[in-house]
Amino acid sequence: MSPRLQAQLHHQRPDFTLEVDLDLPGQGVTVLFGPSGCGKTTLLRCLAGLESARGHITVAGETWLDDRVQRPVHQRPLAYVFQEASLFPHLSVTGNLHYGYRRTPRRLRQIHPPQVEAWLGLETLRERFPHQLSGGQRQRVAIARALLTSPQLLLMDEPLSALDQASKQDILPYLERLHRELAIPVLYVTHSPEEMARLADHLVVMADGRVRAQGSLTELLPRLDLPVTSAQEVGVVIDATLAAEDADWHLSRADFNGGALWLPTPTRPLGSPLRLRVLARDVSLARQPHHDQSIQNLLPATVVSVDSDHHPAMALVRLALADTPLLARLTRRAADQLNLTPGQQLWAQVKSVAIVD
Amino acid sequence: MSAEWQAIWLTLKLATVTTAILLIVATPLAWWLARSRHWLCQPLAAVVAMPLVLPPTVLGFYLLILMAPSGPVGQLTQSLGLGTLPFTFEGLVVASVIYSLPFAVQPLQAAFSGLSERMLEAASTLRASPLDRFFSVVLPLARPGLLTATVLTFAHTIGEFGVVLMIGGNIPGETKVLSVAIYDHVETLEYARAHWLAGGMVAFAFLVLLSLYLINGRLGGHGLKP
């Protein structure tokens, strides 16, 4: 188990104060989430040392900042991916990739160019210059360039937000791949629920320069007091394993702690991990298991609470499938007719499941 | 070596030495002027630009007084065992450095100001120290400005006359540069020899500036954008 990333930071600007206390696992992707101006980017910049802050930062057991130590940016083994690729226009792709690699002491180099070029699909782009690349290609080069410093921490500030939809779809699989390959903590700022759902292991929810909540994605996503997603997108993420396949119907079963879901067979081998996303609007509830209907995924669930929705006609029901949370969005009338009370056992009917990773 | 070739050689030597010194001096100065928000920036920028507006005679006059054996600069150079500067090649270099300073600083300052902060931040997150960033990112990106500064400084030093006349003492092989030689020829009504040198300088100036514009035009069209 790698050491945790710990940071207590205080950063003051005339119109803004950042006051955060982070304690994050030493590996996996932590998504920083919150409205514009809440301090996500500032937090990343303070961690990197691009903005000065008081407090302390410990990464991989090393102190980057405390009362006595204040490492300058170039002495913090981190990688930073900016919103715009920020490639050096006077260097080729190879020149850009090697920029940080050459400046990394030989004994610290754990990631090497061929490896990263393969991960990010850059083999055919080596000779090109930044102005000859598409937006998505540029950002892939920027990510590769950052990784080649063999960082102890990867900071990504909305790396996809400047890209068009096609480029985003082009690059997301590469990010998911990194997510599996890297054994370092990644802090990822995004506004996109899709990116969050596909990439996040942990979530830090911020508002007004402070941390409102931090924890695992599966734990935090169903919390309704957090402005994590817009109501349309409310849902949960479930980490599952591809457990069985029904070849006749081209369906596969994904097992998780608390149940199993059937979904169209994906192109990956049995036993591989899957991340599933279930939106609250795709979950309906029934007192009895009805098999005389089209919805195939029927799961026993326990009501945890019934909460109000931003629309007065709707209610959000928090459910538990053993340890796995699930959300259902119903009309208040339906909730009333079902007479929902916490602890009540019933059946959740899941209309649609998306594989996000 | 004929007097003409001696003057040409001396002029080229002066311009080369001046340009080399100015690039070393002006680069950090321009960097500071472009990046700092210190209250001294504006006054210093004004001082740097002064040779643009002051007549060369003003500069020459003060240099003559300052560098005289009893002047503060003269005292300093003497105590350092360097003797006094007027009427020497070294004195011309000092004067040219001051006189051409704005031609080196201003293009560099413009180039540095236009540089995106993000490039430097990116470099710093890639383990580049400040000095490293300067050489590996700032200078390559400021290349058009650097080229302009070099060419303008060189050409302007070659064209310098008033200051040289005032502190040079017109010594062949030491301080008698091209512009002074041309002036001498005109003064003594040797118009044919004056034409020979003056025409050469006109052609030189045109060629230098033309190649500068051509090269900068090409660099500009080559995607040197962040």
Added chain:
Amino acid sequence: MRLGISRVVLAVCALCLSQLVRADEILVAVAANFTDASRELAALFTDTTGHRARLSYGSTGKLYAQIEHGAPFDVFLAADRQRPALAEQNGLAVTGSRFTYARGKLVLWSPHPDAFEDGEIYLNQAPTTPLAIANPRTAPYGLAARQTLESLTLWTTWQPRLVRGDSIAQAFQFVATGNAGAGFVALSQVSAWPDPVGSMWPVPETLYQPIEQQAVLLTRAQHNPVARAWLQFLRSEPAQAVIRRYGYATDSPNDADG
């Protein structure tokens, strides 16, 4: 609007022209070394005749080049006799109007009182500091300085230490600012220098050919009575007295040269 602007331009031009062609005023080109003396002379000229002489200063060579290219001067007060003679030959000046208005006196000078007592002894020592002279090729005082050093057979000794001023004014400046240890300058300059303390050695007139500063009436002013009046005035005793006071020698009045 267009008409308005052109009217303004016309009015300005007319004003300039009227400035230039004022009937009782002439423009005199004056060699730099004669600057101070000519100023006093011009004032005296106005007092005695009511006419005005406007003065333009420069080195003799430069002024000659300007005259050659049509500069609107009426009279040329040169620092030598060559340039006025040349002007006469080339039809730029009125033949027969040329005369010597002053003889320059060359001195070896330093602003430091203990620089030397006898200039000849000073010049015979091994050179340690630069010696300022005016450019012998362009300035009459520079030529005289060269002749002096040649007469003393010291030209080759001093040549490596010579610094040449563009004009005698610049040679003086080199000495006055202390950049040259001493210099050959005009007596008139030393007379005008506010600080009387210093070392000065009047160069014996046997060592150099006389510096005859000649005046000449320029062709464009051949029918200008004010210009003729100015030349007449220069030869008058009161004017010659002023000239002597500024450190020049004068011939007896009306003793025209050439």
